[in-house]
Amino acid sequence: MSAMHKVPESHADWQAMAGALRFETRAFINDAFVDASSGVTFETVNPATGDVLARVASCDAPEAEAAIRHARQAFNTGNWSRIAPSERKRALLRLADLMECHKHELALLDTLDMGKPVTSSMGDMAGAISCIRYNAETIDKLYGEVAPTGEDSLGMILREPLGVVASIVPWNFPLMMTAWKIGPALAAGNSVILKPSEKSPLSALRLAQLALEAGLPTGVFQVLPGYGHTVGQALALSMDVDCLSFTGSTQVGKLLMQFAGQSNLKRVYLECGGKSPNLVFADCKDLDAVATNAAAAIFHNQGEVCIAGSRLLVENSVRETFIEKVLEAAETMQPGDPLDPASFMGAIVDRTQYQSILDYIRRGVEEGAHLRVGGEATNEESGGLFIPPTVFDGVTPQMAIGREEVFGPVLSVFGFDTEEEAITMANDSQYGLAAGLWSQDIDRIMRVTRRLHSGQVYVNNWAGGDMTMPFGGVKQSGNGRDKSHHSLEEYSELKSVWMALT
The missing domain is CATH 3.40.605.10 (Aldehyde Dehydrogenase; Chain A, domain 1)
Incomplete structure (x- = not known):
């Protein structure tokens, strides 16, 4: 059976199929x-x-x-x-x-x-x-x-x-x-x-x-x-x-x-564009699962996602604990060969986008955000364009990484004390494509969902939905x-x- 007709399962199978491709x-x-x-x-x-x-x-x-x-x-x-x-x-x-x-x-x-x-x-x-x-x-x-x-x-x-x-x-x-x-x-x-x-x-x-x-x-x-x-x-x-x-x-x-x-x-x-907020309240039952989802919301597809959950808003009472869990999840989402089925992240699309992401990371450091992990290119020996999961804490809305669409694997973490503060911060953006909300309080869910200025809101999930659900944004999204x-x-x-x- 030729490589083009075999169902690929392993890294080697995908490499063989890639070698047999002919492009129109x-x-x-x-x-x-x-x-x-x-x-x-x-x-x-x-x-x-x-x-x-x-x-x-x-x-x-x-x-x-x-x-x-x-x-x-x-x-x-x-x-x-x-x-x-x-x-x-x-x-x-x-x-x-x-x-x-x-x-x-x-x-x-x-x-x-x-x-x-x-x-x-x-x-x-x-x-x-x-x-x-x-x-x-x-x-x-x-x-x-x-x-x-x-x-x-x-x-x-x-x-x-x-x-x-x-x-x-x-x-x-x-x-x-x-x-x-x-x-x-x-x-x-x-x-x-x-x-x-x-x-x-x-x-x-x-x-x-x-x-x-x-x-x-x-x-x-x-x-x-x-x-x-x-x-x-x-x-x-x-x-x-x-x-x-x-x-x-x-x-x-x-x-x-x-x-x-x-x-x-x-x-x-x-x-x-989007600069989507992902709100995490302290009443969540399983912070480990929420942290894994919050990491995937920004690091999936190398962060090159219009609805990427790039602004993580966490209630301050659990903020440091939650960040540590996000960092643990990020460690399992490192970039690798895109043809390897085990790779969670792949390569950045081209050198222009790659350099733009690195420039945003540099600006984040210069503007005073706390770089918790990542921030530098990786896998350079491959000849490819790879940037690992990058997490900033202590971000403010005035910083470039806090307000502009990076379109890369860069997460900005904010803290809040009250529900009203979280809503105000979430809506403080020119964009309104998506938002996430994690809570076990149904009254809070209904209140906050209605007040988020966004074309779609994901409650206790990120990027859920199927073909029956409309997809699009408000404001400059x-x-x-x-x-x-x-x-x-x-x-x-x-x-x-x-x-x-x-």
């Missing part, structure tokens, strides 16, 4: 894989080794214009936008089945491309496949409405697809975020143009091959690898893109909203929601039809 590196436009018209490419690098994986087509305005033209033509033709929802359902279920068949390969592509542990990538694949299936199964179960009228009129409220949707996805969860965007957009009947991050384009291009095999109509799904300031900007400024869906930084999200205003007032849905049937609503338009009856 061209853009996918109108059911064809093509080079960028300029001939320009960019390198995608394995951050765990520093090795160049491939040179990928770097798309720009000409490719965006071509993809938009084909997407609009496909939408107007109606062989996807106007077919019965049950037919779209069957096609998307075929795509999900193909993703299931190739889940190890897809997971490996994300691991090689952006450095996350392969066990984490496998979890992402399960989420991506579940997302496509959920939206496929949901689309033929959503009904329109009939307005209450007199006998001389009939009022109908219909939902119709928007048209051409451009999805710009991040590098930290490449294929899972892709599924969150394209699943509901395709299910609703739109034509979708996907721009993966230039830091992690390989799984998106493999997905394009699977979409072709699944039989999605020509022009309905296209993939344009490239940079945000080139092909991404061209999509955002287009007068013929009806909706722009983005996950990434708040700074870029604001820029995309400006582009929408400068062009055609396209809908813009943004899931942006963005707008709109991924997941659940609410995401399908965002990719459709309401049409009111009023009939006069004689």
Whole structure:
């Protein structure tokens, strides 16, 4: 059995599969894989080794214009936008089945491309496949409405697809975020143009091959690898893109909203930055378990997570005891070879992000925070970019590590004495993506949950939920929601039809 067809279980199995991989590196436009018209490419690098994986087509305005033209033509033709929802359902279920068949390969592509542990990538694949299936199964179960009228009129409220949707996805969860965007957009009947991050384009291009095999109509799904300031900007400024869906930084999200205003007032849905508070009250029964969860909330995926629990707020009466337990948990979460199933953390995505994290750590020390563990690069002999779990105590909201999104394995610990103080501190942020709350007091849970300014609150867990739960933020963490049937609503338009009856 070849390495590509064997189910990988060990470190050696994943290494063998990685050696047998072949990468698609061209853009996918109108059911064809093509080079960028300029001939320009960019390198995608394995951050765990520093090795160049491939040179990928770097798309720009000409490719965006071509993809938009084909997407609009496909939408107007109606062989996807106007077919019965049950037919779209069957096609998307075929795509999900193909993703299931190739889940190890897809997971490996994300691991090689952006450095996350392969066990984490496998979890992402399960989420991506579940997302496509959920939206496929949901689309033929959503009904329109009939307005209450007199006998001389009939009022109908219909939902119709928007048209051409451009999805710009991040590098930290490449294929899972892709599924969150394209699943509901395709299910609703739109034509979708996907721009993966230039830091992690390989799984998106493999997905394009699977979409072709699944039989999605020509022009309905296209993939344009490239940079945000080139092909991404061209999509955002287009007068013929009806909706722009983005996950990434708040700074870029604001820029995309400006582009929408400068062009055609396209809908813009943004899931942006976060600096999520994780509140731990002294009445928790099992502080050991809570500490392990608090550590995982920031160190999972190397801390490169929009909802990372990067601000740990602990009641002062148990603060020092709890920090010690967090440090013990962190010791078990050290970075290692992403291809080793035993590794909890992998490599930082690229040198720019790696240096940014180290700069934040340096600033934390300079501003007076107490560095309890970590803080320096590790595993440098591998040629990769590794930073261990890093914990600061004595952090104040004025410090950079206490208010800015580090997007790395850096935990800032704060103390509080009262519930009111904890709520005030938690809400003292420009962001509002997620929050955690650990307590056994149900009255407190209900009070605090309602007062936290956040798109989602995790009570006695971190990052819980499934496809039935909306995901998104408030304040400068963005707008709109991924997941659940609410995401399908965002990719459709309401049409009111009023009939006069004689």
